[in-house]
Amino acid sequence: MQLSISRGFSIVMLISYIAYLVFQLWTHRQLFDAQEQEDEYDDDVEQETAVISFWSGFAWLVGMTLVIALLSEYVVATIEEASDKWNLSVSFISIILLPIVGNAAEHAGAVIFAFKNKLDISLGVALGSATQIGLFVVPLTIIVAWILGINMDLNFGPLETGCLAVSIIITAFTLQDGSSHYMKGLVLLLCYFIIAICFFVDKLPQKQNAIHLGHQAMNNVVTATGGGVFSS
Known part of the structure; x- marks a missing residue:
């Protein structure tokens, strides 16, 4: 039952990601081109030539x-x-420590663009990878495992589900008015610390012969929350 639900959800998530790409790159591209043209106008002096082919x-x-x-x-x-x-708990290492190290370049990029007052690009860096992995890579992995005959599911425990919901809600409320100031950054930072503390004290039992993607998906969502801190 759980496996069938995970596979069904994965198909729906892939469809939603494809629809998002069609919306952004084809049917409503003008909404995003307007912002790109504005950025090009502001950065005429900063144009750089490609160093490699x-x-x-x-x-x-x-x-x-x-x-x-x-x-x-x-x-x-x-x-x-x-x-x-x-x-240290496995959950703390895989959800908190590894994403910080593995996404250091993205965090640095978000900070640089935020200092240049390019918050759209900064938020794209901070949240784009989480969206891509959450709606494309994770469900695609489930479907590929299904084709190969591997029982892989989206097994989110209560802690992962709660942290995921809190991260999405707080990030959405923080970004809804289109403004940015230090208080919003502080809220995101405190949210990140709370999630880190939860996984630091959490001791998950390791099950043999079980493959779950709950932790992998949480890596990217929590990292995106941290990226939002730097962007603000």
Whole structure:
């Protein structure tokens, strides 16, 4: 039952992400082009020429993807050992520590764009990856596992569900009026600390032969909340 629900939800999530791409890149592209033209007008002096060609960049992307895939396999294999050695919960390492290190470049980019008063780009950096992974990568993983005959589901526990809901609600209320000031950043920062404390004290039992994506999806949502802190 749980597996069927996860697969059905994954299909719906993929459809919603495709609809979002069609809306942004095709049917209502003018809504986003207007902002891009405004940014180009403000940054005429800051125009930079490309330092590498398209194919060089593509080759670097493929190479770095392979390297990151190998390193990720090593990191995932050593999380439980690190948890025992450092006396930290697996959930805290995988949801709080790893996203901070793995998304340091995105956080830095969000800060740089925010200092240049480009909050749309900053929020895109902070929230874009969470949207992409939450609505595309995670459901696609479920469907690919389904095709390969692997029982993989979206098993969110009460803590993950609560943190996910709180993150979405607070972020939505923070961004709804289109303004930004230090108090909003403080609210997001305190929310991030509360989530970190919850997972620091949480000790999840490790089940053998079970594959759940609850933690993986939470990685990106919590990271996006942290990115929102820097953007504000």
